[in-house]
Amino acid sequence: MNKVISNAVIRRMPRYYRYLGDLLDRGIERISSNELSHIMNVTASQIRQDLNNFGGFGQQGYGYNVKKLYEEIGKILGLDVTHNLIIIGAGNLGQALAGYVQFEKRGFKIISLFDTNEDVINKTVRGVKIRPIEELDDYVKSNKVDIAAFTMPREKAPAMAKKIISLGIKAIWNFANMELSVPDDVVIENVHLSDSLMQLSYNIVKDKN
Amino acid sequence: MNKVISNAVIRRMPRYYRYLGDLLDRGIERISSNELSHIMNVTASQIRQDLNNFGGFGQQGYGYNVKKLYEEIGKILGLDVTHNLIIIGAGNLGQALAGYVQFEKRGFKIISLFDTNEDVINKTVRGVKIRPIEELDDYVKSNKVDIAAFTMPREKAPAMAKKIISLGIKAIWNFANMELSVPDDVVIENVHLSDSLMQLSYNIVKDKN
């Protein structure tokens, strides 16, 4: 039985990963929790606690080796394995996601897009083909698909969730601004852009008082 | 001096707003914290505590009036005033944001996009013009701009932040996957899509153990 790691910790891991990646690019070899805490604006204690949920990656009297820690966090986040990803909905947002070079670097390989719109079908985005939605079943049966990104219109999301789950896909990256209910063995990550904008708005009006 | 509301609470407000909007659409007039807690999968206690940070919106023995509560939360989030928004970077992501009908309904009015790419300049997205970035200064000086959305390439973000702050814009909605440092009177909301994808990845590989 694995120890359950709190969500607060998980949410911070990608941020550590980003900062360590920057340090690595700048050629920095080692860093102490104290130095990192200043750069990232968190406490050194929190950094050490967070990391020790997963193992002792540092060394007393030395600190952390940047490259090693970067790789370890990558492994924790599952970035050392390739995730094949399909995008359902090849509108602007779907195409924007397909265009992110970064994702591929981190092991997320976009292998196909799907849409209903004749105008985009058979076009390619960065070499990846947009297929008609009718081909989804066959495609998923003959290709390993790890993640389905939902960038289609909101109202189509629930039915599509059912479909891709029935096809055996176990992960949904959901932009459809609707909370989908899924079985326990399916993982879902919701991106609520309008929630984010509302939070910004709150902070704008709050400051005016 | 306003009471400071914890971030945990703020993050939940847009979610309440969404669910209440759904209830409203379904014609439901009143709801108790207990009923809502079942729908939203949180505790009734948390709902009452959250709301009472802002005021007593309910009535003993009755519960909450859906329409009233929806409107009150809208006010808290600043959705009752219009925010003029410009989008800097009219690539797929910028155009996707410009295409969201929902934003306008919530008081976010996209008034212009800006780009450096000749191919898109002077095109329109849902009736909104894409202007050359050279016109930014003049545009901001002669129009009220409340929010700048950053959808340009990552490396251009820091310089652009400086520029729009010097022009007097006080809010940034940042998609540039880079943390920008801004003065205290500027509010910023970061959307880290790759962090979100990494969290999904973590949950995928975790379940495999």
Place this chain on the structure above:
DNA sequence: TAGATTGTTAATCGATTAACAATC
């Protein structure tokens, strides 16, 4: 009035920070 449900205080739980012994 009796029943229902809020608003709010008190109790609990979990997350963050501080402190320090272990150790490189």
Place this chain on the structure above:
DNA sequence: TAGATTGTTAATCGATTAACAATC
């Protein structure tokens, strides 16, 4: 070895949940 810094335990702080008096 002495100095530095981790890993980890203990203390504190804040957020969540429970309980209940107030009141519609």
